[in-house]
Structures are given as structure tokens and as C-alpha cells.
Amino acid sequence: MSDLDPLHPWLDALRWDADGLIPAIAQESGSGRVMMFAWMNREALTETVKSGNAVYWSRSRRRLWRKGEESGHFQKVRSLRTDCDGDVLLLEIVQEGGIACHTGRTSCFFHELHNDRWEAVDPVIKNPKEIYK
Amino acid sequence: MSDLDPLHPWLDALRWDADGLIPAIAQESGSGRVMMFAWMNREALTETVKSGNAVYWSRSRRRLWRKGEESGHFQKVRSLRTDCDGDVLLLEIVQEGGIACHTGRTSCFFHELHNDRWEAVDPVIKNPKEIYK
Numbered sequence: 001m002s003d004l005d006p007l008h009p010w011l012d013a014l015r016w017d018a019d020g021l022i023p024a025i026a027q028e029s030g031s032g033r034v035m036m037f038a039w040m041n042r043e044a045l046t047e048t049v050k051s052g053n054a055v056y057w058s059r060s061r062r063r064l065w066r067k068g069e070e071s072g073h074f075q076k077v078r079s080l081r082t083d084c085d086g087d088v089l090l091l092e093i094v095q096e097g098g099i100a101c102h103t104g105r106t107s108c109f110f111h112e113l114h115n116d117r118w119e120a121v122d123p124v125i126k127n128p129k130e131i132y133k
Numbered sequence: 134m135s136d137l138d139p140l141h142p143w144l145d146a147l148r149w150d151a152d153g154l155i156p157a158i159a160q161e162s163g164s165g166r167v168m169m170f171a172w173m174n175r176e177a178l179t180e181t182v183k184s185g186n187a188v189y190w191s192r193s194r195r196r197l198w199r200k201g202e203e204s205g206h207f208q209k210v211r212s213l214r215t216d217c218d219g220d221v222l223l224l225e226i227v228q229e230g231g232i233a234c235h236t237g238r239t240s241c242f243f244h245e246l247h248n249d250r251w252e253a254v255d256p257v258i259k260n261p262k263e264i265y266k
Contacts, residue, residue: 033165037158037216081242083234083242084244109214111137112214118143
């Protein structure tokens, strides 16, 4: 029923892409809000599990991205899931400061399609200039 | 505050990857449950918006994947969001049959990491043999 081999070491059981990455969805515990989407490599995932705080791989900066390292908006990981074929991660997180997005919004998913336009439908909670000093 | 150009046509405003794809997260309306993760190309997204039912791009089969075409487990799309930099989609869906996963479970994210093992923690709602006849 599952494509994951339960006898396989958990890190190797995942299906990493050609770049050694796996997509990760961060969902807020309680509210169920999808906060952000990012990527992890093996090092990021290992550190996430060890530290209990979300660590991603920044594809643009090509380095580990310890979420919150600049903003203080750390993500404490409550649980970690993967899907049927083990190629995506779902993190249940507690969002420090209630803000995941660099724009100062709760969630990065704040553009909604209305007819043929993407509209920013969520309020800015905190000015990014106050977040990234 | 947003990296999306609001004057840009909505389909072009998105950031498609080198393969012309964008990741899509399907979240159940009401429960907030993350049901599955898949990919869309422009054709899949256009048809999704026009038809109101989720259409993905199957990377393994290299063809449009009209979710539910075999299982009957269609996903009616209530709303469509993208994130701050427009490179991921979030679909709010109503899941026909209450089953998104080909294993007969509600959500594809049914493996949870317990210590150093992925454990299948959600029940099978319906035998896949009954779904895919």
C-alpha cells in the first residue's frame, strides 16, 4: 500500500530529486494554514529533525537557510510527514511571531486569483523594514 | 511588497520552472487538510481554472492528469492562490469521495516520522481495488 520501504533508513527512503532536493510544505499547527513552500537537501532535513526547527535549502543563495535566522521568525516543528511516494515533506510547525512571509504577512500564499488577476488579499502584519533591520 | 506584477497577465505572472512546470498543493476546504502535492503546466492550470476541477501534469506519464478521471475522486477548486514570488500554487479544493490518495486514504501525506521510521498513521478508507476497477 505504501511505496516507502519501512525497513529502509528514513532519510534514504525519501525520493530526492536530481539536485538532491525534496519539496517541503510548512503548515501551521492548529490553524492548518499553509505558510510557505521551500526545499530541503539531506543536510537541511537532518538538521531540522535534530534541532526541531525548520531548516531549508535556499536554491537562490545555495546555502542552508535556517528559517528565522534573520527575522527571528523560527518555525518549531511539531511533526513531519511524507506522502505516498515519499517525494514531498509536510511539516506541522509553530510559527514564531505568527509571520512566515518576508513581506510581513502570516503566510506566503497571499495572492488569490480573482477573475484574471492575482490580488494580495491578506494584510501585512508587520513592516518588513521592522523585521529585517 | 509583492514580486508579482499585477499588470502582467495572470498566467505569465507565475514563475514556471525550466520544465515549464509549477508545484501545486491541494488543500481541503474546511478541514484545511493538505491532501496532495503535484505539478501543473500552463495547459493544466488553464484547464483547471476553466473547468473548476483540478488538472495536473503527470511527470511520470507525461500527460495531463485530470484528477479523478479513473477514480472518480475529482477535486472541485474553490479558490486558487500563489505565494509571494509566484512559483507555487495553493488550491482550496472539495474532495469528491473524501479520498485523494491512490492508496485509498484521505490524504497522500499519511507517513509520519516516529523516531527513525516512517509510519503509515492514517487508515485506508477504501480498498484501491474497489477504486480502480
